[in-house]
Amino acid sequence: MRSNALWLSSPARTVIELASLASLDELVVLIDQLVREPRPELENRWEPFVHLAEWKKMAADFHGRGAKKLRGATELARVGSDSPPETKLRLAIMRAGLPEPDLQIDLPVRGWRRPSADLGYKELLIAVHYDGGSHREREQQQRDNWRDNAFSAEGWRNLHCNSRDLAGGFRDTCARLERLINEQRQRLGAELRRRPA
Known part of the structure; x- marks a missing residue:
């Protein structure tokens, strides 16, 4: 080139x-x-x-x-990881023996802007968000609150992680996610489909 x-x-x-x-x-x-x-x-x-x-x-x-x-x-590799921490989170989830998550989940709501989660499980209504440094800025926090509220209003559960979780290899995040998956499976009576590689 x-x-x-x-x-x-x-x-x-x-x-x-x-x-x-x-x-x-x-x-x-x-x-x-x-x-x-x-x-x-x-x-x-x-x-x-x-x-x-x-x-x-x-x-x-x-x-x-x-x-x-x-x-x-x-x-x-997958299409849909928007940042290196999102990729590392996805890999940690898979290595923890949890189901492979969907990436870049858009919530179908009315309006010009659609709330989006970095990854999660559509069938279980779980949205996972990696909050990098920009998420500490006031304007971004307002957008994040709007997004979280939109997901919650549709029955979704939000799980957040950040650079501290990244530094720990997302071990705590994976443990919290596993509990949340089990809770949502019981609550919704839903199972996860196997995702193609």
Whole structure:
């Protein structure tokens, strides 16, 4: 890829070049960022850096150092993680033996703006939110309160986590989520469907 007079590595090629250096989780974070749907109003781009199907082919065709790890990370990658902590949270949930969550859940309500959860379980009405540093800002807190109230009004349970949970590997978050899943299964009599990889 060329920028003015310089030749640069593409984002996808850079991740491939990091395959032998990065950990499995670091690669999953990077791949999730490559394949996620951008928010044009914030990023001034309308397409992912690479579509997941195209990325899978690139990873399968790579045979250099770290190729096996890269393919393993590709299997764990998903479209829908908007931030590295969201990816790390999803991986922690799965490693804790909990069902794989849905990503970027939009609540179907009337109005110009739809409340959205980072991840959760539609069948069990559980919304999980990772509150990064920007969530301490007053305006963002107001939007978060509006979102939480919208989910609650529809019978959903909200679970929040933050950088302290991230630093602890989301162990406490996963324990709270497991209790919440069991409570919601009993309350709603619902089971989770198996999600395709």
